[in-house]
Amino acid sequence: MAIINFGGVDENVVTREEFPLTKALETLKNETIAVIGYGVQGPGQSLNLKDNGFNVIVGQRKNSKTWDKAVADGWVPGETLFEIEEACERATIIQYLLSDAAQIALWPTVKKHLTPGKTLYFSHGFGITYKERTGIIPPADIDVILIAPKGSGTSLRRMFLQGRGLNSSYAIFQDATGKAWEKVIALGIGVGSGYLFETTFKKETYSDLTGERGTLMGAIQGLLLAQYETLRENGHEPSEAFNETVEELTQSLMPLFAENGMDWMYANCSTTAQRGALDWMGPFHDATKPVFQKLYSEVACGNEAQRSIDTNSQPDYREKLDAELKELRESEMWRAGATVRQLRPENN
Numbered sequence: 001m002a003i004i005n006f007g008g009v010d011e012n013v014v015t016r017e018e019f020p021l022t023k024a025l026e027t028l029k030n031e032t033i034a035v036i037g038y039g040v041q042g043p044g045q046s047l048n049l050k051d052n053g054f055n056v057i058v059g060q061r062k063n064s065k066t067w068d069k070a071v072a073d074g075w076v077p078g079e080t081l082f083e084i085e086e087a088c089e090r091a092t093i094i095q096y097l098l099s100d101a102a103q104i105a106l107w108p109t110v111k112k113h114l115t116p117g118k119t120l121y122f123s124h125g126f127g128i129t130y131k132e133r134t135g136i137i138p139p140a141d142i143d144v145i146l147i148a149p150k151g152s153g154t155s156l157r158r159m160f161l162q163g164r165g166l167n168s169s170y171a172i173f174q175d176a177t178g179k180a181w182e183k184v185i186a187l188g189i190g191v192g193s194g195y196l197f198e199t200t201f202k203k204e205t206y207s208d209l210t211g212e213r214g215t216l217m218g219a220i221q222g223l224l225l226a227q228y229e230t231l232r233e234n235g236h237e238p239s240e241a242f243n244e245t246v247e248e249l250t251q252s253l254m255p256l257f258a259e260n261g262m263d264w265m266y267a268n269c270s271t272t273a274q275r276g277a278l279d280w281m282g283p284f285h286d287a288t289k290p291v292f293q294k295l296y297s298e299v300a301c302g303n304e305a306q307r308s309i310d311t312n313s314q315p316d317y318r319e320k321l322d323a324e325l326k327e328l329r330e331s332e333m334w335r336a337g338a339t340v341r342q343l344r345p346e347n348n
Contacts, residue, residue: 012198014185016165024186025053031119033187034059034091036084036110037098038066041123043073044153045095048160048192056080059087088113093183095121101312103127104134116141117176119183123148124208125201128173130305144174145184147191148204156192165194173201209299214292221328224249228333238336245333247340 004013033056035046042058049056058075059082060067067081075081088094088110096103096110104127114120120138122128125146127136138144149156149168156166168188172180188196199207212218224245231241257265266274298304311317328334341347 014170014188014196016189016193016195019185019189021052021189024189027182027186028054028093028190031055031092031183032057032090033093033095034082034087035095035097036060036087036106037096037102038070039097039099041149041153041156042066042095042097043069044155044157044160045097045123045149045191046075047073047157049187049190050080051160052190052192054190057082057087057090059084059091085109085113091118093119093121093187095123095187096127097123099312100124100126100134100308101317103136104309104313107134107136111139114139114142119143119145119177119180121184121187122146122201125171125173125205126209126305128201129205130302130309133302133305133309138174140174141176142174143177143180143183144172145180145187146171146173146199146201146204147184147188147193147196148199148208149191149193159194160192165192168193168196169199169204170196171199171201171204206296206299209304210292210296213295213304219288219291225331225333232332238332239340242333242336242340246337251344 001012001014002018003010005011031054033049033054035042035049035056036059038046038058038060042060046056046058057080058070060070062083070081071077082090084106091113094110094113098106107127116139120142122144123146125148127134128138128144131137147168147170149166151159151166159166168191170184170188172184174180185196228241228245231244232238236244253265253269256268266277269277295304314320
């Protein structure tokens with residue numbers, strides 16, 4: 001483990017050079033890893049583990065779309081693909097990768113198989129952080145760890161296949177065996193992490209809920225829509241409004257500041273763009289900072305978690321979600337986006 005300075009703050013970081021795949025395989029050579037759930041994170045993590053040479057099986061409900069997806073991805077029923085309870089029984093490490101609501105519902109079944117010395121693995125700290133609300137309270141004689149890739153399972157898999165790694169945070173909630181650190185780092189390397197940075201279950205949960213509702217998804221959609229609507233209301237056509245709002249951001253500018261930072265991106269834009277960006281970033285910061293402060297407060301006090309639990313546990317949740325996503329998909333901005341994407345040179 002190395003201590004790396006990030007902007008003047010020292011943090012604990014583990015790289016693949018320090019903890020290579022060979023060491024990870026040796027660490028877990030006697031373990032059977034069961035990936036429970038095959039939705040968002042399950043496919044990417046399980047396939048990466050398998051391709052890296054670990055002993056991994058998948059647990060999923062039979063006669064479901066995700067069971068069929070697992071079969072299509074090469075998991076063999078009765079050999080590497082099992083019903084959830086059988087997979088939990090066979091495993092020494094249970095990767096609990098169901099949705100937060102599904103984790104709550106299935107917890108009594110999974111808990112039965114958490115015998116002494118086993119390891120319970122999460123990729124989101126929600127269930128443990130809000131354990132008084134979720135009821136997910138692990139036995140004291142097991143290890144409880146977390147690897148949280150900083151991106152979707154799809155991105156994790158794509159980057160793995162490209163020979164790259166998606167950075168992940170790691171945390172230890174319970175170390176009953178004295179070997180939790182070696183296990184969590186080995187699993188982080190195994191699922192395809194770039195580097196691993198230390199956190200806690202609570203910090204991971206608070207930052208993740210804030211980020212998803214903020215710059216990663218909620219805030220960015222709200223900001224993009226506000227600019228798009230302003231351009232449209234002032235007579236700009238959908239193509240121009242979308243290109244100026246979304247296409248230039250995602251296809252041109254994001255790669256620039258991802259590569260070398262925002263200052264470098266500013267330096268490689270026109271002087272007019274530089275001046276305007278520097279002048280207007282302050283007002284945008286001042287307008288949105290109170291919203292982020294309120295969001296973090298709602299996350300920290302548990303209100304946001306309770307809203308998610310209550311909503312996502314409803315029997316008609318999926319139907320309501322589909323309706324909301326349909327409304328988003330069929331909005332003018334994203335219908336314009338579908339046309340713009342079709343016109344990209346690589347699609348013609």
